[in-house]
Amino acid sequence: xxxxxxxxxxxxxxxxxxxxxxxxxxxxxxxxxxxxxxxxxxxxxxxxxxxxxxxxxxxxxxxxxxxxxxxxxxxxxxxxxxxxxxxxxxxxxxxxxxxxxxxxxxxxxxxxxxxxxxxxxxxxxxxxxxxxxxxxxxxxxxxxxxxxxxxxxxxxxxxxxxxxxxxxxxxxxxxxxxxxxxxxxxxxxxxxxxxxxxxxxxxxxxxxxxxxxxxxxxxxxxxxxxxxxxxxxxxxxxxxxxxxxxxxxxxxxxxxxxxxxxxxxxxxxxxxxxxxxxxxxxxxxxxxxxxxxx
Amino acid sequence: xxxxxxxxxxxxxxxxxxxxxxxxxxxxxxxxxxxxxxxxxxxxxxxxxxxxxxxxxxxxxxxxxxxxxxxxxxxxxxxxxxxxxxxxxxxxxxxxxxxxxxxxxxxxxxxxxxxxxxxxxxxxxxxxxxxxxxxxxxxxxxxxxxxxxxxxxxxxxxxxxxxxxxxxxxxxxxxxxxxxxxxxxxxxxxxxxxxxxxxxxxxxxxxxxxxxxxxxxxxxxxxxxxxxx
Numbered sequence: 001x002x003x004x005x006x007x008x009x010x011x012x013x014x015x016x017x018x019x020x021x022x023x024x025x026x027x028x029x030x031x032x033x034x035x036x037x038x039x040x041x042x043x044x045x046x047x048x049x050x051x052x053x054x055x056x057x058x059x060x061x062x063x064x065x066x067x068x069x070x071x072x073x074x075x076x077x078x079x080x081x082x083x084x085x086x087x088x089x090x091x092x093x094x095x096x097x098x099x100x101x102x103x104x105x106x107x108x109x110x111x112x113x114x115x116x117x118x119x120x121x122x123x124x125x126x127x128x129x130x131x132x133x134x135x136x137x138x139x140x141x142x143x144x145x146x147x148x149x150x151x152x153x154x155x156x157x158x159x160x161x162x163x164x165x166x167x168x169x170x171x172x173x174x175x176x177x178x179x180x181x182x183x184x185x186x187x188x189x190x191x192x193x194x195x196x197x198x199x200x201x202x203x204x205x206x207x208x209x210x211x212x213x214x215x216x217x218x219x220x221x222x223x224x225x226x227x228x229x230x231x232x233x234x235x236x237x238x239x240x241x242x243x244x245x246x247x248x249x250x251x252x253x254x255x256x257x258x259x260x261x262x263x264x265x266x267x268x269x270x271x272x273x274x275x276x277x278x279x280x281x282x283x284x285x286x287x288x289x290x291x292x293x294x
Numbered sequence: 295x296x297x298x299x300x301x302x303x304x305x306x307x308x309x310x311x312x313x314x315x316x317x318x319x320x321x322x323x324x325x326x327x328x329x330x331x332x333x334x335x336x337x338x339x340x341x342x343x344x345x346x347x348x349x350x351x352x353x354x355x356x357x358x359x360x361x362x363x364x365x366x367x368x369x370x371x372x373x374x375x376x377x378x379x380x381x382x383x384x385x386x387x388x389x390x391x392x393x394x395x396x397x398x399x400x401x402x403x404x405x406x407x408x409x410x411x412x413x414x415x416x417x418x419x420x421x422x423x424x425x426x427x428x429x430x431x432x433x434x435x436x437x438x439x440x441x442x443x444x445x446x447x448x449x450x451x452x453x454x455x456x457x458x459x460x461x462x463x464x465x466x467x468x469x470x471x472x473x474x475x476x477x478x479x480x481x482x483x484x485x486x487x488x489x490x491x492x493x494x495x496x497x498x499x500x501x502x503x504x505x506x507x508x509x510x511x512x513x514x515x516x517x518x519x520x521x522x523x
Contacts, residue, residue, distance in 0.1 A: 005403035012400075019388050202384050205344075206445070207374035208401035 005212055013219030016196075023195060024224050027188045031228025031276055032235070034181040039236045039272045041177055043259075045170040046268065050259045052163050059130055059159070061137050061151040063123040069145025071121055077143050078123060083132040087125040095119040120147060130159055182279050185228075189221050189283035193291070200291045210292045217284040225280015226273065233269045240265075295452070295484055296320040296343060301352035303338050303508075311350070312338040314508040320486065322452070325479040327495045328488040329519055330505035336488035339505070340455045343486070345372055374402050377446025377483075381458035383438045385430040391417065391441050392426040398445045416448045420474060436467030443471070447478055454478060456487040460494065468494060492519035 017024050063078075065071065071089055078087045090098070096117050100109045112118065125140065127133045133156045141149045193200075203213045244258040259265060296319070303313040313335040320326055328336045341347040342354055345361050354361040356372060364372060377398075385394050395416060396409045417423050420440040430438050439459055446454050456475065460468035472494050479485040489495060495502060495518060502517030503510065 004400075004405050008400045008403070198384070199386055202386060202397075203401050205373075205378045205384070206398045206401045207370060207376075207449075209370055212401055212403075 009212065009215035010219065012216040013223070016216060017220055017223060020196070024220070024227075027191075028224045028228040028231065030188050031181075031185050031225055031280065032231040034184045035229050035232035035272050035276050036236055038174070038177040038181050038275075039232055039268060042174060042268045042271075043236070043240055043265075045166075045174065046259050046264060048166060048170070049163075050257075050264075052159065052166065053130075054257075055159060059127070059133055059152060059156055061125040061127065061133065061140065061149060063125055063140050063149055064147045065121045065123070066145050066147045067120065069121070069147075071123075074123065074143055074145055078125060078140070081136065081139060083127050083129065083136050085126045085128040087123050090122045090124060092117050092119045092121050095122060130156055130163075178275065181275070185225060185276070185279040186283035186286060189224070189280060190287035193217060193284060193287035197291050200288065204292070213292060214285055214288050217288045218281050221284025221287075222277050222281040225276040225278070225283070228280070229273045229276025232276070233272050236272075237269060295322045295324075295357060297353075297355040298342075298349075299353040299355075301342065301349045301354055303335075303342060303347060304350040311508050313342065313349075313505075315352070316505075316508075316510045317352075318503060318510060318513060320484060322484055323479065323482050324484050325476065325498075325500045326484075326486045327498075327500055327502045327517075327519075328486060328505065329490075329492075329495060329502055330511075332490075333507075334505040335508040336505055337457055338508075340457055340486065340488055343453075344376055344378065344455060345369055374449065375452045377449065377451035377454045379439070379442050379446050379454065379456035379459045381461035383430070383435075383442045383462070385438055385441055385445075387430050389429075390426065391422060391428050391430070391433070394430070394441055395444045395448050398448050402449060404449075412448055413444075416444045419447075419477075420444045421470075434467070435463045436470065439463055439467070439471055440474070443474055443478075447483070451483060453484045453486070456485070456489075458489060459487060460489065460491045465493075472498060495519040 063074070065074065075087075075089060078084055093113070096109055096112060096119055099119070125136070127136050133151055134153070137149045137151045137153075140146060200213055240258075244260055247258050248260070298316050298318050301313060301316045302311050304311045316335075316339065328339060330336055338347065342349060342361075343356075345356075345364060348362055359368070361372070386397065389397065392413055395413045399409050399412065414423070414426065417426055420443055422437060422440050422444065425433065425437065425441075430441065433441070439462070442459070443454075443456075446456075454475070459475075460471055463471065468491055472491075475485050475487060476498070499516045499518070502512065502514050502519070504512035504514075504517075
């Protein structure tokens, strides 16, 4: 293909976008709507994932020590265990105070102080991953001087099963939404190509190569897809920013905080842009192909 | 230049072939009228020559090459050597006269410089020098067909195929368009025109190939539209 032809294809792609402005505008608008729905869902999925992760990350392993245990030795062993994110030592005296405060009457156990304190010393251990809690609890239980380990076994199991179930659900729904967005984009682009089939026919009669006919449509499709995806990303980004800001201000519980980490958010927006642009281009190629037979 | 040997063309779903057992030869620079009633196979014959359709049986040779054996690149080169003119003009409404004619050069990758030089010259040749900036919707039928002819000849084709080029224009314009085709033919380009315009055919006395129900029924040098003329 000559330089003239490439130059022409580029120019033609841009010119016909302006000439068919309203068609391109409506096409890009519909692409934007379909991608905004997909993007909105992905953001919800991302946030639900974070909430579950936060809850799971706060599961605590309570490690009760025997009376003859050496806390320093156990502290050293805990430090050496993989999967432990943090641990704190709670003396039996501190434990009694906390217990009293939790029941709302710190004087209630005044008589149990000193020698009469029935509580053992303990460590509170947090695991880096909720999936590690069970195995970690088993390892800690085996340490010398450990009386008993408690970590809310049922809660962890339930959280893990909810997370797995939601992951499957989100993956399935995301796939369906992405597939319907792709189908919609291809259909819309096909309509816009259909409106210009006369032009394609004329190009064929003038001796244009199939590549030459496809190239401007491919370019146009990519620009329409990109513009639609960009609009969706900008609108979604603005709405999300506003929502996240108000939640940050109002939310009382830390684990209900929305995802604001750019590293987690940008793949969603970049993915939308890539999907819109690629599908716009591919949609055009598929749509033009049927007019090029013969 | 063009040779058909016992060419038959069947379309799927049609019981009768559109063209049956047609053999003929057309030399370079010839001016040929294809005549016959509607459905006689004139348009199919033009499509076969353009290689938009391939014969169901028989052979079609273009410059000695079997059209059925054209590869993609050859087919493209073949079509670039042919200028097509249509009854309904097939101009792009959103392009100006200049742009419509330039389009024929742009799509085959010619340079902007060549386009700037050739398009005004061709528009001058077809009598539309002052209409370069007009859109097709602003032109009469005759003028639109001139744009169609300019678009067909701007790439200096070996052959011009015209399917009912005067079907949508009045008698005066029809005569002027035929004069234009004759001028094109005189410059060495082969011209094949499928037409119902009996008066023009009778007056011009060129080679006439008559088809009826897909069969070649007459091939006459300096012929007329009907048998009697």
